[in-house]
Amino acid sequence: MRLSKLFKNAPTVNVTGLCFDSRKVKKGNVYFCLPGLTYDGHDFIDSAIENGAICIVHSRPVSDKRDGVIYIRVADVNEAMNQCARIFFGKPSDKMTMYGITGTNGKSTIANVIRSILDPLEPTGYIGTIAIEYGDVKLMPDLTTPDALFLQSRLNDMVNAGMKACALEVSSHGLAQGRVNGINFDVAIFTNFTYDHLDFHGTLENYFDAKTILFKDRVKPEGVCILNRDDPKYKELVPLCAARVVTYGIENEADYRAIHIEMTNEASHFDLIHNGQSYPVMTNLVATYNIYNLLAVIAALHETGIDLDKIIASCKAIPQVQGRLEQIDEGQDFNVIVDFAHTPDGMEKVMEFGRSITKEGG
Template sequence: MKIKNLIEGLEIEKIHGDLEKDIKGIGYNSRKIDLDYLFVAIEGFESDGHKYIQEAIERGAIALVVEKDIKLDREDITIIRVEDGRDSLARISSNFYGKPSQNMKVIGVTGTNGKTSITYLVKSILDRVNKNTGVIGTMGSVIDGEVLSTENTTPESLWIQRYLYTMLKEGTKHCVMEVSSHSLDLKRVEYCNFDIGVFTNLSRDHLDYHNTVENYFNAKLKLFYMTNKCNIINIDDKYGRRIIEETKNLDISTITYGIEKKSTIYATDIEYHLKGVDFKLNTPKGSIDISFNIPGEFSVYNALAAASVAYCYGIDLKGIKEGLEAVEGIRGRFEIVPTNEDFSVIIDFAHTPDGLEKVLSTIKEFAEGRIVAVFGAGGNRDRTKRPIMGESVGKYADFLIVTSDNPRNEEPMRIIDDVVEGVKKVNNNYIKVVDRKEAIEYAIKNAKPKDIILLAGKGHETYTIIGNEVLPFDERQIVLDFLKEIKN
């Protein structure tokens, strides 16, 4: 594609060089630049892309998009100066891949908790009615059945546009995407044509980045000004009600879902049990009984959100029921490990105070023995939420093992001590075990009949981050291997 076509719609401050050159690829990481590429230099939090311009040129870049005035020895390099590199990357990526979202139905899901589960529930329903659906999110991108790993919940704009283009090429015309607050704030999803926006809930998280809950909310709010067809909102959440009020004058429809407050789509006759939850799904077009395979009130909310998307697309109750009930579980989301023991082990991604409370309160509903919680807090993340997490777990668990969870470049015991400050306010039955593998093994070795052991925080992850190293760490396998070891 010619540079002049790539930069269509950009707010340009200055141009130097030939715009007729053909560009074969785009990059924002100099190490991934190849011959005849355009390099977008972005000033980030940890590094400045402008420092790597020379490397990009040496690797084959023939054009640059920059935020600063630069001087080069070569006159044959086209230089385009812009005010906002991130916005420009999103626009150029969309242009390069032919604006794929304009020819698809893209559903964006945002909120503190539930995003991953809802994306897979929506996919299940749409797939059941022959609407082949792709996914972009925490557990990777699913394109025509193939799973591609991604670094972030919502990838950088270049990757989003590439994935959407690939989906379209493979005949996938629906995509359900987790839309993080970071992605909205950092313009990763700019120039995505969202058909539907879904809001799950909002509780304290990511304040290491957003600083205040209000900033966090305002980042999430952006999605609901980007949609074309429908906004789907959890009306039981106070921030959901704020979104409804903030967007009431938009020329799109709003569908609400909930359990407590009057809503468009709602659940009644709810019965919780260890293997799932049964409820009646009520819509303006009728009601139907659902036997859902993932326990907990939070699962009802996730199912209602997915059902609301299906309702927005005119899918009948039978199709919604079949799609929801076809999901036997979602990796790392209230995942019961098959131990064949007289105690249970559940793995869940819960890593916020609200998420932990939701999972533990669900377990409390059917627990016959002790609840043993193995959990920690991530390093180089919002330190203020750590004691709140500790207090949340301490309210529900009978015994707590406070351990590591991706300590990154922080001292693990310091993180643990932060968490314990909250634990001590409500519960004295805890121990500290820095090594997470040892913590898991301790919980299993000391389990009593009917105990439920919750391994919280890592969920689907099969790695741990210590310092700058990403090391293999699969909790399911650790549990199964240790049980085999103690039996032998």
């Protein structure tokens, strides 16, 4: 690709790739001087050039410029990298229906269930904490929400593999650090908001502000925001949404509401109330918080045109999500649950479910 396609008025030299790690730069690459928490990419410009970089994108002054190297100064290197990655990889998110899921808990479950239900209808990929999956491909991720270059590259791979949709876990780190700035989401899903990640964000206010970016800035105006009506942050989030709002919940009136819930350790039954009609739902998902997760999935898929009866039929046998309330049955006379819960709220809910399926004295 020509550099002039990435930057206005840039020379028409050929670009072989994009990189922000000077150690991984290859001949013909554009090197982005990305400022980090520990290191600053500006300090490794010489290394990047020695490894073959033909263009340096920087925000700080560069005093010792080399002949034959193109220097482009921008106000925000990270934003420039996001937009360049979007263009370089052919704007892949524009070619798929993009589901973005954020919140303290439930992201992995919702994203995986979206894929499991939607994939038989239209090929769907998944990117998140557990894996990167599309078609027969399964890769292990480094981060819940990868960096922009890796993310756009994988989305491009999905498009080339025939994917029509992608469910992406969008972490607060990823939002705060602008990793998804090159993606316009068709659906933005909010799960819940509880204590987490204060080591990075500093305060709960900063943590919540990071979450709101998905709904303010990253969802398409013609898209939809799927919000948990029962979460205390719901009222704060609604006026910030840049697209229409659709709600789900149990305790309060919602566009997609579950009532008459009955649960065992193997299955759940409830009536889904939508547009004044009642639909019986049976699912192998268990625990109240998974009913919330499933409601978010149902709302997201139905609001993007999937027939509600088809969605409900698919809820009966949802593949087990790895490490998410995963029940191990090897014929033992006791219950074994594997779960990734690591927040106070998540741990409390898992323990609550564990107690509910444990016989007295067991």
